[in-house]
Amino acid sequence: MTDTTRAEQPVTEAEFAALKDRVAAWVTGPGEEWAERIETTGEVPEELWAELRGHGFLRMAAPVEYGGFGLTFPQWMELMEVFSRSHGSTRMIVHVVNGIWRAMDPFADEEQRKKFVLPAISGDIKIAFTLTEPGNGTGADITSTVVREGDTYYLTGHKHLITFGVRCDYYLLAARVDGTTGHEGTVALLVPRHAEGVHAEDTSRTMGVTGTDHAEIRFDRTPVPVAHRLGREGEGLDVALGGFLTPSRISVGMSCVGLAQRAQELALDYAERRVSFGKALSRRQAVQFMLAENAADIEAAKHLVLHAARRFEEGGDDASMLSSMAKMTAVSMLTRVTDNALQVHGGLGYWKTSPIERVYRDARAQRFEEGTNEIQKTVVFRELTRLRTQPADAATAQGGAK
Missing domain, CATH: 1.20.140.10 (Butyryl-CoA Dehydrogenase, subunit A, domain 3)
Structure with missing residues (x-):
């Protein structure tokens, strides 16, 4: 989405003020009730995801043509300030879902946009950002690898500290073509959560942000269609x-x-x-x-x-x-x-x-x-x-x- 498009569909000050009031009313009302429930049960139920989706809170930062609200990024940050006064898990859901499309959209072709980007914005699918590995940093030293055989990559590797890694539908995952180093050969793949060779361990017992699921994930020659690659080889990072x-x-x-x-x-x-x-x-x-x-x-x-x-x-x-x-x-x-x-x-x-x-x-x-x-x-x-x-x-x- 270009700045020109955004300028043609500005959110007026009055509209933004009303939107901010609506978010604040939810945070101090239903949001606090959800916070008590989460702290009591230790879990974030799917009903909370559904409620956030129903209010449009999971697509606020997206462009209008994608079903979003057409906010400027600073406006979206003002709303994030309000959401962040709520429970940590509520803030995490709103933050991740409203941001993950930004990583995908510039590199997605039209088919991928229809299959992944738009459904992620609408809340029809959940996508977990999957970069961090045990024993490595979170950049060019990743060691998860893929081997290409025809139209399929076979993924082998180990990721951890992955937010929503248990309940997601896809992992937005960074790996590298086997045999490459540095940025060379890195790939970004959308890996189905329940694909063959995916082993996800729930590691959600944390000090705070109660209820947000996290996972440690191992991939054992997990097949991933080449059509699920965003961008080119070498653009994963x-x-x-x-x-x-x-x-x-x-x-x-x-x-x-x-x-x-x-x-x-x-x-x-x-x-x-x-x-x-x-x-x-x-x-x-x-x-x-x-x-x-x-x-x-x-x-x-x-x-x-x-x-x-x-x-x-x-x-x-x-x-x-x-x-x-x-x-x-x-x-x-x-x-x-x-x-x-x-x-x-x-x-x-x-x-x-x-x-x-x-x-x-x-x-x-x-x-x-x-x-x-x-x-x-x-x-x-x-x-x-x-x-x-x-x-x-x-x-x-x-x-x-x-």
């Missing part, structure tokens, strides 16, 4: 890293902002009603300073995330660098804010009966999602040196929203 990770890191950054806002609200509410020695906590300077620092931290991170979102929308050559800057800054902010918020609650905040306890656990997961801060710093430095030696025209359209 372009699909995985370029089409998905840059906007996804910005989205995770905004998720940190939203969750931090929730922690701050809980801390402010508690500080106003908790009385000790005849005085509300909110009247004690130590507490006031913590909450003031929280507010400043949140605001600063939010503006950096939105700046990264605008540069991605514009196709800025610095979008990758800014996405990693935004993610690492927002994650560090969330760590400080949730720690302060829990401290304001005192010992009572440590009990599962307190909402801040869940927020605190969910926040810790953001330190790993889409790469640790150490990875983000590596990306930032790499991009700094690249931009320093090869100054880029800010108007160059590379990697913009599709």
